[in-house]
Amino acid sequence: MIDVKLPETGNPKPPARVPYKRIATEEAFAPPEMLDIYRRICERGDCDAGFKGLMGFYMTSPSERAQHIMRCLIDMDDLRLQHMDEAGIDVAVMALTSPGVQVMDTPTAVSFARTANDFLAAAIRRHPTRFAGMLAVAPQDPAAAAREIERGVRELGIHAVVINSHTNGEYLSDPKFWDIFAAAEAMDAPIYLHPNSLPAGMYEPFAAAGLDGAIYGFAVETGLHALRIITAGVFDRFPRLQMILGHMGEALPYWAYRLDYMHGATVRSKRYESVKPLRQRPSDYLRQNFTITNSGVAWPHAIKFAQGFMGMDRVMYAMDYPYQYAPDEVNILDGMDLSLENKTKFFQTNAERVFKLR
Ligand code: CA
Secondary structure (H helix, E strand, O other): OOOOOOOOOOOOOOOOOOOOOOEEEEEEEOOHHHHHHHHHHHHOOOOOHHHHHHHHHHHHOOOHHHHHHHHHHHOOOHHHHHHHHHHOOOEEEEEEOOOOOOOOOHHHHHHHHHHHHHHHHHHHHHOOOOEEEOEEOOOOOHHHHHHHHHHHHHHHOOOOEEEEOOEOOEOOOOHHHHHHHHHHHHOOOOEEEEOOOOOHHHHHHHHOOOOOOOOOHHHHHHHHHHHHHHHOOHHHHOOOOOEEEOHHHHOHHHHHHHHHHHHHHHHHHOOOOOOOOOOOOHHHHHHHHEEEEOOOOOOHHHHHHHHHHHOHHHEEOOOOOOOOOOHHHHHHHHOOOOOHHHHHHHHHHHHHHHOOOO
16 A cells, blocks of 8 residues: 655754755745735735735744745845755755746836846856756746746856746636747747646635645646646647646646546547647647656655656656755655666756756
8 A cells, every 4th residue: 555654844864965966946036025026916905815815924924934934035045055955955946936927017027037037147156056047937928028038048047937827817828928938949948837826716716725725726727727738739839848847747647548538539529619639649748848846745656656657857856945845855755766877867867957957
């Protein structure tokens, strides 16, 4: 029987020295000025319920967890490096914390994406062997987002992009956003589709049970977004585009059989105008156009299933700092029943390839 074993809380054992680098690929940060913008948004009468329920909570709660997370998010030097050292993390690949600029009005979002990317690039220059990152963009203005991807790759040397799922309830499956995919494909920059708080139409049934956040709602909404991108034919139009999904691929590898079966059946039934034939099966795009990370899931059984489905080259390590800072999870993953070659792919070389780390 496969059981779930969570790490003990309390005093974690320091991770052992290992013959591979540990690169954590979904680590969050926030420039302090972004929190001021967020506070102003939260104070508005029309503030989105999902955003207010999530970032509004973290920014105002006196709980130890919330205060600790806010402290860690804005630190790009000693505290972050200390936590990385204590957890045995050699390199953190950082992304502007969700929802990034996607909750801001369009001019602020476009301008703050540049500010955040310059802030990140400065931190990488201070700690070039420890930090790497992803570019924030404002999908609210797809042409500006495309330009920022080009600037970020060429001028800042950052070779990946983060998009926090929906933007004001809109999905990248809409062709109006496809300048972003064209730029990402042309610049060979993978897009990490990271969760956002749930859009207005999904929020209530999840929030009523406290299930809207990382516990479950994020995975449902981000998985839906990835599937919408696949079924809209984005990868037939942009075959070299690469995306990244966290949280074990938001469970999509586990769904692959039913996705293929029911997508084929739905196409044949002509039930929906929006469901058109694709060149390949949904599961083929998952394996050719996505890499997944285990962020938030230090469970060897799930990781091994995903490696079997995606291939050893398409599953990467992530911690999800500071939201899930659990050094003992590193010990669990070091102890996975995998060859040294495959453990090195998981912790190090897949991330070096995907994020073009030197
Ligand atoms: Ca995260």
